[in-house]
Amino acid sequence: MSDDHHHDHGHGHAHDAPPSPHHSSDRSAEQNRVLEEKVARIEALLIEKGLFDKGALDRVIDIYENDLGPMNGARVVAKAWTDPGFKERLLQDGSAAIAELGFGGLQGEHLVVCENTPEVHNLVVCTLCSCYPWPVLGLPPAWYKDAAYRSRVVVDPRGVLADFDTDIADDVEVRVWDSSSEMRYLVLPERPAGTEHLTEDELAQLVHRDAMIGVRKVEPA
Amino acid sequence: MQGHQALPRKSGELVFQANWERRAFAMAVSLAEQGRFDWADFQQALIAAVDEAEGEDPLNPSRGYFESWLVALEAVLAQSDLLEG
Known part of the structure; x- marks a missing residue:
């Protein structure tokens, strides 16, 4: 959508996400080099002090790049759609319910699951920084961390939804949930019509990140 | 280096x-x-760093998100004396 970002296909932001004025792609090679050196210095110092070794950091990176992500949240949603008992537990205590599927850890504490219904549409933001339920969604997309989304979603949630081509009827209440270090939110999207014949695994394939943040709906296959 | x-x-x-x-x-x-x-504590430091970067003009922050992350990391390292001898 923004002409100034036509050069960075495949990284950064969704084509229709709110524009970001300060993408990491705007850094110069020189700025990146200075930052690489600075971070390497800190890392070397901490390794020298025995606080971790390189392998431990590599394992952390591997987990966040490969194991944590929306595919976990999709499993949670698909199970909630097919298992009423699980859904009840999920809405009562999100952290305990996702632990049943083996998900938990940093930023997974105090997880609150907000259920979309024909009457209510939920939308998640972190107005102060970037709090986000890592165990079920991984790390947040660039636009989630931008002031454009963080400030606007509070004052004009329907406008933000329109930017994502998400049509919410006027008589549907839109609720915005502001994440914090005390509380993180996951949206339980509505199960699309016409998916009654699908298995839990097939349903999980339909569920994507944006639906669990609440900026989009899950569409039928 | 990036992207690959x-x-x-x-x-x-x-x-x-x-x-x-x-x-x-x-x-x-x-x-x-x-x-x-x-x-x-790290999150509070990150919130402060993001706030500082956004200043008066949040849509044009003075540095990117991970630059603020690094500022927050240095702040908590200093607070916790982890870099001291």
Whole structure:
């Protein structure tokens, strides 16, 4: 959508996400080099002090790049759609319910699951920084961390939804949930019509990140 | 260097765009998981760093998100004396 970002296909932001004025792609090679050196210095110092070794950091990176992500949240949603008992537990205590599927850890504490219904549409933001339920969604997309989304979603949630081509009827209440270090939110999207014949695994394939943040709906296959 | 070291997620986005972002992220997580500092303290430092970068003009921050992350990491390292001899 923004002409100034036509050069960075495949990284950064969704084509229709709110524009970001300060993408990491705007850094110069020189700025990146200075930052690489600075971070390497800190890392070397901490390794020298025995606080971790390189392998431990590599394992952390591997987990966040490969194991944590929306595919976990999709499993949670698909199970909630097919298992009423699980859904009840999920809405009562999100952290305990996702632990049943083996998900938990940093930023997974105090997880609150907000259920979309024909009457209510939920939308998640972190107005102060970037709090986000890592165990079920991984790390947040660039636009989630931008002031454009963080400030606007509070004052004009329907406008933000329109930017994502998400049509919410006027008589549907839109609720915005502001994440914090005390509380993180996951949206339980509505199960699309016409998916009654699908298995839990097939349903999980339909569920994507944006639906669990609440900026989009899950569409039928 | 960028763009080839990380696989796009299912969403089509990269988690990290530069290696230093990856290392700075992992250092904060690793130290918090070891209990070297409270994650809540890091988050407060991150909130302060983001706020400082956004200043009067949030839509034109003075630095990017991971630059603020690094500022927060340095702040908690200083607070917890982890870099002291």
